[in-house]
Structure formats: structure tokens, C-alpha cells
Amino acid sequence: MKTQxxxxxxxxxxxxxLRSAGEIIxxxxxxxxxxxxxxxxxxxxxxxxxxxxxxxxxxxxSDNPLIVHIADLSHLTPLVKGDIPEKAKLLADHxxxxxxxxIFEKTKLVPDETSGGLPTVAVRMPSHPAAAAFITxxxxxxxxxxxxxxxxxxxxxxxxxxxxxxxxxxxILDGGxxxxxxxxxxxxxxxxxxxxxxxxxxxxxxxxxxxGEVRVDPGILSEAEEKHIRPRAPxxxxxxxxxxxxxxxxxxxxxxxxxRINALVLQYQQEGKKTGVMVSGENISRYHADVVKNMxxxxxxxxxxxxxxxxxxxxxxxxxxxxxxESFDTPRMGQAIMNRLLKAAGHQVIQA
Ligand code: TXA
Ligand code: MG
Numbered sequence: 001m002k003t004q005x006x007x008x009x010x011x012x013x014x015x016x017x018l019r020s021a022g023e024i025i026x027x028x029x030x031x032x033x034x035x036x037x038x039x040x041x042x043x044x045x046x047x048x049x050x051x052x053x054x055x056x057x058x059x060x061x062s063d064n065p066l067i068v069h070i071a072d073l074s075h076l077t078p079l080v081k082g083d084i085p086e087k088a089k090l091l092a093d094h095x096x097x098x099x100x101x102x103i104f105e106k107t108k109l110v111p112d113e114t115s116g117g118l119p120t121v122a123v124r125m126p127s128h129p130a131a132a133a134f135i136t137x138x139x140x141x142x143x144x145x146x147x148x149x150x151x152x153x154x155x156x157x158x159x160x161x162x163x164x165x166x167x168x169x170x171x172i173l174d175g176g177x178x179x180x181x182x183x184x185x186x187x188x189x190x191x192x193x194x195x196x197x198x199x200x201x202x203x204x205x206x207x208x209x210x211x212g213e214v215r216v217d218p219g220i221l222s223e224a225e226e227k228h229i230r231p232r233a234p235x236x237x238x239x240x241x242x243x244x245x246x247x248x249x250x251x252x253x254x255x256x257x258x259x260r261i262n263a264l265v266l267q268y269q270q271e272g273k274k275t276g277v278m279v280s281g282e283n284i285s286r287y288h289a290d291v292v293k294n295m296x297x298x299x300x301x302x303x304x305x306x307x308x309x310x311x312x313x314x315x316x317x318x319x320x321x322x323x324x325x326e327s328f329d330t331p332r333m334g335q336a337i338m339n340r341l342l343k344a345a346g347h348q349v350i351q352a
Contacts, residue, residue, distance in 0.1 A: 001167055001168065001169070001170065002167075003162075003165070003166050003167055003168070003169055003170065003171065003172055004020075004170065004171045004172070005158070005162065005171075005172045005174060006021075006171060006172070006173055006174060007174045008130055008173050008174065008175050009175075010034065010128065010129050010130040010175045010176070011129065013129070013130055013133050017173070018133055018134065018137045019137060020171070021033070021134055021137060021138065021171055021173060022134070022137030022138045022139070024170045024171055025042065025043065025044050025050070025138035025139065025142065026044065026138065026139055028043075028044065028047055028049050028050050028053070029043070029050075029053075029169075029170040029171075030042065030043050030050070030053055030054060030057060030168075030169040030170055030171075031043075031134070031138075031169065031170060031171040031172070031173065032147040032155075032158075032161045032165060032169055032171070032172040032173065033130060033131055033134045033144075033147075033173045033175070034128055034130055034131060034158075034173060034174075034175035034176070034178055035069075035126040035128045035131045035144075035178065036098070036099055036126055036127050036128045036131075036178060036179045036180055037099045037126070037178065037179075037180045037181070037182060037183050037184050037200070037201070038146045038147070038154035038155055038156055038178055038180075038181065038182070038183055038309070039146065039147040039154070039155040039156070039157075039158070039160070039161050039178065040069065040126075040131070040142070040144030040145070040146065040147055041054055041057060041058060041144055041145055041146070041147040041161075041165065041169065042069070042134070042135075042138070042142040042143065042144040043142070043143050043144075044138065044139065044141065044142070044143070045066070045068040045069070045110070045111075045114050045141040045142055045143035046109060046110070046111065046114075046139075046141050047111070048111040048112070048113040048114070049113075050143065051066060051111060051113035051114045051143055052113055054066060054143060054144075054145065057165060057168040057169055058145060058148070058149060058150050058165075059149055059150045059151075060145065060150040061150070061238075062113070062116065062117075063116045063117055063234060064116050064145075064234045064235045064238070065114070065115045065116030065117075065118050065120075065121075065122060065234060065235075066114050066115075066116070066122075066143040066144065066145050067101050067122040067123070067124050067143070067144060067145070067184075068110065068114065068121055068122065068123050068124070068141055068142070068143055069123075069124050069125070069126055069131065069135055069141075069142040069143070069144050070123060070124075070125050070135065070140060070141060070142075071097075071125065071126075071131075071132040071133075071135040071136045071140065072125075072136070072140065073092065073096070073125070075140050075141065076092070076123060076125075078107065078109050079104070079106060079107060079109060079110055079121050079123055079141075080104040080105065080106070080107065080121070080123075081104070081105040081106060081107050082105060084104070085104075085189045087189065087194055087211050088102050088104070088189045088194075090210055090211065091187065091194075091207070091210060091211065092125075094210050095202055095206075096125040096127075097125040097126055097127035097132065098125070098126075098127045098202070099126075099127075099180055099183075099184040099185060099200055099201045099202055100124065100184055100185050100187065100200075100202050101122050101123065101124040101184045101185065101186045101187070101198075102122070102123055102124075102186075102187050102188075102189055103120050103121070103122045103123075103186065103187070103188040103189060103190060103197070104120060104121055104123065104189055104190065105119060105120055105121075105190060106118075106119060106120055106121035114143045116234060120188075120190055122186065124184055128175070128178075128179075130173060130175045134173065145235075146183060147160075147161045147164070147165060147172075148160065148161075148164050148165075149164040149165070150238070151238065151239060151240060151241075151242065152164060152241070152313075153240075153241045153243075153308075153309035153310075153312045153313050153344070154182075154183055154241075154309050155309070156177060156178045156181045156306070156309050156310050157176065157177045157178070157310065158172060158173075158174035158175070158176070160309075160310070160313060163313075177306075178306075179306075180200075180201045180302070180305060180306070181305045181306035181307070181308060181309060181310075182200055182201065182305045182308065182309075182333070182336050182337070182340060183198065183200060184198070184200050184201075184202075185198060185199060185200030185201065185202040185203075185207075185336075186198040186200070186233060187207065187214075188217075188232065193213050193214070193215050194207070194211055194213075194214050194215070195214070195215040195216070195217055195232075196214065196215070196216045196217060196220075197217050197220065197231070197232050197233040197236065198220065198233055198235075198236060198339070199216075199220065199335040199336040199339050200336050201302075201305070201333065201336065203332065203333070203335065203336075204216060204335065217231055217232050217233070217236075219231030219232055219236065219237075220236055220339060222338065222342055222347075225342075225347045226347075239343070239346065240340075240343045240344070241309070241312060241340055241343050241344035242312075242343070242344050242345075242346060243312045243313070243315045243316055243320075243323060243344065244315070244316050245276070245315055245316075245320045245321050245322055245323050246322055246323065246346075246348070247312075247323040247324075247325060247344055247345040247346075247348065248264075248322075248323070248324050248325070248345060248348045248349070248350060249324075249325050249326075249327050249341060249342070249345050249348065249349045249350075250264075250324055250325070250326065250327070250349075250350055250351075250352050251327040251349055251350070251351055251352065252351050252352030253352070254283070256352035257326055257327075257352045258283060258286050258287070259352070260350075260352035261277055261279075261287065261289075261324045261326075261352075262286075262287060262288055264324055265277065265287070265288055265289045265324065266288070268321070268322050269290070273321040273322050274290045274291075274318075274319060274320050274321045274322075275289040275290050275291070275320065275321070275322055275323075275324070276289055276290065276291040276292075276293065276315050276318065276320035276322070276323045276324075277289040277291070277292050277293065277323070277324050277325065277326075278293045278295050278311055278323065278324075278325035278326065279292065279293070279294070279295060279325070279326045280294075280295055280296065280297060280298045280304070280326060280328070281294050281295070281296055281297045281298075281303075282297060282298060283326070289324075290320070291315070291318055291320055293307070293311045293314070294307075295307050295308065295311065295326075295328070298328070298330055301328065301330035301331075301332050301333040301334065301337065302332070302333060304328050304330065304333065304337055305333045305336065305337055308337060308340060308341065309340075312344055325341060325345070327341075327349075328341065
């Protein structure tokens, strides 16, 4: 398949491009598109064949459900069985359009292929103007996982999508670099007390402020791996984001972390290995690895979230043999960042 790559200006989207993207979706094809979180791999959410194609293009197991993206609040009701919970309406008021996904009991309108065989459906209304315009042009319901090959870091720019999906989708809409860089926060509303299944830009604190009581899936906490607690969201159970080189997170007091990482780097360099480190901007000049990635400032941790996935991808193309990372347990985005970083590291953590 020849993939059409179309540059778009998110603020003024070319009508012809939008129309042909919409036509591809309505004919059952696939279009990758930018959102405010990461790029999505879109197909018609109401067409089971389109969902099957999404799984095939990503190499994703078909029991891992897709998020249905909408651009208009009135499109939520037909997807949800029974009444929409009051607390979900409240969250929609506060955070939609935006980086929040909510899970409900599904109606028959949602094919089992889209929901990965589950009786529930995940719904998100993205705020990216190109995403909204594309969803509308395509008929209102777009099933979209992140637009990466299964297991790889989610794409934060079109070049990442091209790397993974060129020749596997009909069209890629290139809207430049995304804003947030980590996938949406997922909140499950199928129980009395809402529960976070995946941390993201919308933090536990922000959710508590609106809802009062909120729980966190014990399966996504850092100790879950050791305790063998399975995450509830199927996608959170898979190995994910891992670069080719082994990645180790080094935790502890700052000075000790710097010393320990530099010692490890030196040891591997003496073995002829090419080393890479992921560190905060504050400490960048203090590391002696072959490749030192400036992840951004700890005081502005949104920049760390933005650089995480592209840094992990870059190590692969730079031929790095071994990677060490500082821990980024920052106050604002720390939960979301560490959730991805720990997965990328296969939970390999050492104490300095
Ligand atoms: O920010 C995002 O959410 C991006 C952009 C493209 O919108 N999408 C995204 O999709 O991250 P994906 O497929 O890579 O991740 C969706 C996650 C998976 O872990 C999946 O298992 C979970 O959501 N999920 C989807 N439907 C679910 C359901 N009904 N119950 C539990 N988990 C569900
Ligand atoms: Mg994904």
C-alpha cells in the first residue's frame, strides 16, 4: 500500500485533505492523525473490518480494546448503555475536549472488534483542532490506538508514525509535534467510585478536585509488578515502550545518582559499549555518557513528558548499547512519566 503523507496546519486545515481523509475512513481505510497527547491510528469505530485492520497494521493483539474518539458531546449517548453517570458528565464538563478517556458499559452500536470483546467502551474527545476536524469529516466515531507498532513508544511526531506505519495505512496527517507527549488519562466509570486505569496529564489531584473520591488501579502502581497484580486495562499489561538497548532507572539522592550513573557509564565504556543517559536539564553538564539526553527541567515537568517517547526512539537509531535514566518522580506529571519509564525499563531499577 502507498501511504499518502499530508502536511497540515492544525489551525487552518486544508478542506481537500480533510475530505479525502474522511472518504478513506468511510471506505473502511486507515488514517493516522495528530492529537494533543500522541498520534492516533484511526479507523471507523463502528465498522468491525476497520478495527480488524487497525490491529493488523499495529501488530496488536485483538483482545486489547481501542478508544473511540468523538468530536461532539451528543455522540457520547449512543455509545453508552443506560444513563451517563453524573460524575462522568462532570468530568466531561471540566476536561473535554482534552486528554481524558472515560470507560462505560457499551451499547450494541460499538462492535466487539472495537472493544476487544469487552462489554465496555473507552471514549475520548480530543482537543487538537485537526483531530476534531478529522473525526467530524470521517462521520463522528474514530477508533484510534496510538499510531505506533505494538510495543514501541507512542509517536509524538509524524516522523515516528512514518517509521512504524509507512505502507500500512492509507494516509498520515502530519500536524507537527504534539503538545503533551503522553497518552490520555483513563478513568473507568463502570463502578460506583471512578478508578484511574492509566495516569496522564489529567492527574489524580485534578480528578479529585472535581469528583471527590477517586481510586487508582492497584495494577498500575510501581509495586504491582513484584506483587503480581494485573492492571485492569488490557494494554497496560503488555511490555511497552522499550528501546532496543536495556534501560535501567537509577533512584536516590541527586548527588549519589549522578555518581552512580557516571560510574556505570565508565564501566560500560571500558567494555567498548556505547552508553546513553536520560537526565534532567539541571544536571546535564555533569554526565559523561556518549549520548546525554536533556529531558527538560524538573521544575517544568511537562517538558520531560514531551521528550520521553522521542528520546526512547532516538536511542535505537543512535546505536546505543546501554541506557541509564534518572528517576522523574516530579510532583505534577511524575505518576504518568514514571508509569511509562518503568515499563520501558522492564521495571529495572537500582538504588544509588
Ligand atoms: O491519548 C490517547 O489515549 C491516545 C490518542 C491516540 O488518543 N490513544 C491511546 O490508545 O493511547 P491506545 O490504544 O494506545 O491505548 C488505549 C488503552 C489501552 O491500554 C487499552 O487496553 C485501554 O486503553 N482500554 C481501551 N478500552 C478499554 C476498556 N473498555 N476497558 C479497559 N481498558 C480499555
Ligand atoms: Mg498505545
